[in-house]
Each structure stands twice: as C-alpha cells, then as structure tokens.
Amino acid sequence: MNGDDRQRLLREVEAAGQCSHPIRLRGEAVNLATGEVEPTAFKVACKDRREAVCPACSRRYATDAWIIAATGLNGGKGVDESVAGRPKSFVTLTAPSFGATHRITSRGGCVQRRPGSARCSHGQLSWCGVIHAENDPLLGQALCADCFDFVGAVLWNAHASRLWTLTVQQARRNLASDVGVRREVLHRVVRMHYLKVAEMQRRGLVHFHALIRLDEVETGADVFDLDELAINAAWRRAVKAVAFEDAGTTFRWGTVLNVQGLGAGEQDARMVSTYLAKYVTKTSGDALELARRFDSRRDITLRVDNPHLRRMALCAWDLADDLAPLKLRGHAHTLGFAGQLLTKSRAFSTSFGALRQARIDFNASRRSGDPLEGSFHYDGRGYDDPRASELADTFSRLEAGLTAERVARDSERRLDGQKGLDHDE
Numbered sequence: 226m227n228g229d230d231r232q233r234l235l236r237e238v239e240a241a242g243q244c245s246h247p248i249r250l251r252g253e254a255v256n257l258a259t260g261e262v263e264p265t266a267f268k269v270a271c272k273d274r275r276e277a278v279c280p281a282c283s284r285r286y287a288t289d290a291w292i293i294a295a296t297g298l299n300g301g302k303g304v305d306e307s308v309a310g311r312p313k314s315f316v317t318l319t320a321p322s323f324g325a326t327h328r329i330t331s332r333g334g335c336v337q338r339r340p341g342s343a344r345c346s347h348g349q350l351s352w353c354g355v356i357h358a359e360n361d362p363l364l365g366q367a368l369c370a371d372c373f374d375f376v377g378a379v380l381w382n383a384h385a386s387r388l389w390t391l392t393v394q395q396a397r398r399n400l401a402s403d404v405g406v407r408r409e410v411l412h413r414v415v416r417m418h419y420l421k422v423a424e425m426q427r428r429g430l431v432h433f434h435a436l437i438r439l440d441e442v443e444t445g446a447d448v449f450d451l452d453e454l455a456i457n458a459a460w461r462r463a464v465k466a467v468a469f470e471d472a473g474t475t476f477r478w479g480t481v482l483n484v485q486g487l488g489a490g491e492q493d494a495r496m497v498s499t500y501l502a503k504y505v506t507k508t509s510g511d512a513l514e515l516a517r518r519f520d521s522r523r524d525i526t527l528r529v530d531n532p533h534l535r536r537m538a539l540c541a542w543d544l545a546d547d548l549a550p551l552k553l554r555g556h557a558h559t560l561g562f563a564g565q566l567l568t569k570s571r572a573f574s575t576s577f578g579a580l581r582q583a584r585i586d587f588n589a590s591r592r593s594g595d596p597l598e599g600s601f602h603y604d605g606r607g608y609d610d611p612r613a614s615e616l617a618d619t620f621s622r623l624e625a626g627l628t629a630e631r632v633a634r635d636s637e638r639r640l641d642g643q644k645g646l647d648h649d650e
C-alpha cells in the first residue's frame with residue numbers, strides 16, 4: 226500500500242464513522258449553498274451494538290455503556306461527583322429452571338446425580354459427570370430436550386421486563402416500610418436509581434445485572450440512616466415476593482439471587498462497569514445467527530445451528546399465533562425477550578444520546594464543507610476495499626483498549642463469585 230492509498234483508505238474509514246461494515250447509501254444530494262444537484266453515494270456507520278454484526282460499532286457502544294455505568298457510580302460527564310459516596314448495590318436476578326441444562330457450576334461440575342432414577346422417562350441421563358470447558362458447545366443444551374419446558378422458558382423471557390418493573394416498585398415500597406414511612410414520604414427525600422443490563426444465558430434465558438444507587442433529594446436523608454445494607458434487604462425481599470399471573474401462568478424469579486453492597490472506591494466502580502459493558506454487545510448465543518429478525522420458520526431452521534436455541538426460537542415463532550399481544554414473532558431471535566439490553570432510570574447517569582452527541586460535535590468540529598440535503602436509498606453494506614474494514618477494526622480496538630478492556634481481566638477475576646450464577650442451580 227503506497228502513501229496515497231493509505232490516505233484514501235483512512236479518509237474513507239473516517240467518513241464512514243469508523244464502522245466495520247458501514248451502510249452504503251445512494252441517491253441525489255442538493256448543495257444548499259450552491260443549489261447544485263448531483264448523484265451521490267456515501268457510507269454511514271451502522272451503529273449496531275452487536276459484536277457479531279459490527280465489531281467496531283459494538284466496541285464503541287460497549288465503551289459508552291462502560292462510561293454510563295462508571296459515571297453513575299463515580300460521577301463525571303455531567304453527573305455530580307457526590308454520587309461516589311452514595312449507598313450502592315449490585316444485584317443479579319436469574320430466571321427459574323425450566324429443565325436441567327449442561328453448565329459449569331461454581332464448583333466446576335455439571336448436573337449432580339440425585340437419589341432416585343438416573344434416567345428421565347425418555348431414557349436420557351438426568352445427571353452429567355463431565356467437567357465442561359468454557360467453549361464446550363454442549364453448555365446450555367438441555368440434558369433431555371423432551372423434558373425441557375421450551376414454552377415456559379420463552380414465556381418467561383417475554384414477561385421478564387414486567388417482572389423487573391414490579392420488583393423495582395416492590396423494592397422501593399420495602400425500603401419505605403423498613404424506615405416506617407409511606408413510599409411518597411420517602412420519595413420526597415430519597416430516590417432509588419438503577420442501571421440494568423440484560424444478559425442472555427447459554428440456556429436461552431435472560432437474566433439481569435443491576436446497579437442500584439440511593440440518592441438524597443434533600444439533605445436530612447441520613448435521618449433514615451439508609452446504607453447499602455438497607456438496599457440489599459429491600460431487594461432480597463422484593464425478589465422473593467414478586468410474582469404475577471398471566472393467562473394461567475405464574476411468573477417469578479429463579480431461586481439464585483446475588484445481592485452485594487458496593488464500596489465507594491474507584492476500584493469497585495471500574496470492575497462493575499466492565500462487567501456490565503461486556504454484556505451489552507452480545508447476542509443470544511454470541512452468534513450472528515441470532516443477531517437479526519427471522520423472516521420465516523424455515524429461516525430459523527436454516528440459520529440457527531445450536532439445537533437448543535433453535536428450539537427456543539421456533540417455540541417463540543409458533544407461540545406467536547396464540548399470543549398475538551406479546552409480539553413473539555418479531556422477538557423470536559431474542560427468544561421471546563422484548564426488552565432493551567440496557568435500561569436505566571433517567572437520573573442514574575449520562576445517556577447514550579448525550580455521549581453520541583458529544584462525539585458528533587467533536588467530529589463536526591474537524592470537518593468543513595457546504596451543507597447537503599438529499600434523498601437516499603440503501604445500497605448494501607461494507608467498504609469497496611476489504612482493507613478498510615480491517616482499519617476500522619484497528620481504530621476501534623485502540624479506542625476501546627484505552628478504557629474498558631484494560632481492566633477487563635482484573636474485573637473478571639474479582640467477580641468470579643458470580644460465575645456460578647451463569648446457569649440455574
């Protein structure tokens with residue numbers, strides 16, 4: 226590659242927002258300064274958060290998620306730095322069991338043999354003595370696909386967001402009753418804010434990791450003497466108590482729950498932020514096959530190799546006819562889960578929008594030229610030169626390497642206690 230080539234590639238990648246597989250647009254543009262009309266083709270960043278779709282945009286998204294979590298814990302980027310001293314907890318909520326699946330427990334094993342029959346009624350072993358490697362394709366697969374309740378699992382995913390909302394409300398009520406006041410009274414002095422990230426487990430069930438923070442609205446909240454232990458207690462009880470019924474099925478959380486207070490230290494904030502940021506770019510099963518919507522039942526059978534996730538997706542697709550209000554067909558690729566991967570109460574921290582705008586402003590300040598207006602249509606994905614894609618990838622690696630990834634290993638080690646939660650116990 227000569228110097229001119231390199232310059233041209235750099236400009237092309239830069240103009241496409243450093244995306245790995247930009248969206249190509251074609252159409253006519255009007256130069257608003259001169260009135261001239263000209264046919265134009267250009268590329269824009271896809272801004273897809275999923276790693277399987279676009280490594281560069283997903284890395285930028287993960288970095289943003291990291292900043293959102295970190296500023297919510299320590300302040301900065303418009304968030305008051307006093308948040309660092311507020312009581313905070315880290316909560317992991319899991320789905321119930323819908324049948325035994327291959328997994329790695331905190332002790333390293335899979336499904337223990339229980340007294341009684343060693344096989345299910347379909348003749349399959351009901352235990353597994355294998356110590357699975359981290360990349361074992363068996364992980365998440367049902368020990369017996371006929372025993373596994375696929376319908377129950379898909380329906381649970383479809384109701385998980387509602388369960389979350391009810392749990393937040395219950396935790397707020399618990400906190401008020403613990404200090405002996407009505408919820409409205411407490412609300413005037415103290416607010417419970419959160420940031421939550423959904424993680425799709427290998428068994429195809431969603432679970433939630435959430436940061437909870439208590440903010441004083443007025444000084445004097447310390448009359449109530451609320452600390453992280455108060456948050457932990459309010460959440461533990463809420464998670465156990467909350468349940469609701471829909472069309473004859475009762476929905477509640479699984480029995481595995483992890484609630485831990487977070488210190489005010491920067492170390493804790495970095496660690497938890499990294500842990501959360503890791504999940505926001507993942508698709509179910511980490512693969513491209515579940516990264517976008519399905520067109521048909523056949524599309525599912527052709528695209529999804531993982532047999533367990535394929536059954537989940539097909540089940541969501543088939544249930545769609547009976548359960549129209551849940552819009553399951555459009556969420557077959559998310560196995561019934563219709564919620565956002567990252568949600569937060571508004572006051573928790575800065576937003577993706579704010580971070581994106583800051584980046585646009587920064588880029589605009591480096592560019593000049595007349596404003597354009599036009600109508601364009603989709604003309605495919607990607608760069609003309611495959612080397613541009615590699616270059617975009619390198620850029621985003623450099624960018625992300627300076628923030629999130631640097632602390633990834635450290636956080637992984639320190640949060641190892643969470644590992645046993647990856648599968649139902």
Ligand SMILES: [Zn+2]
Nearest residue numbers: 244271279282
């Ligand atoms: Zn992209």
Ligand SMILES: [Zn+2]
Nearest residue numbers: 327328335353
């Ligand atoms: Zn196993």
Ligand SMILES: [Zn+2]
Nearest residue numbers: 345347369372
């Ligand atoms: Zn069976």
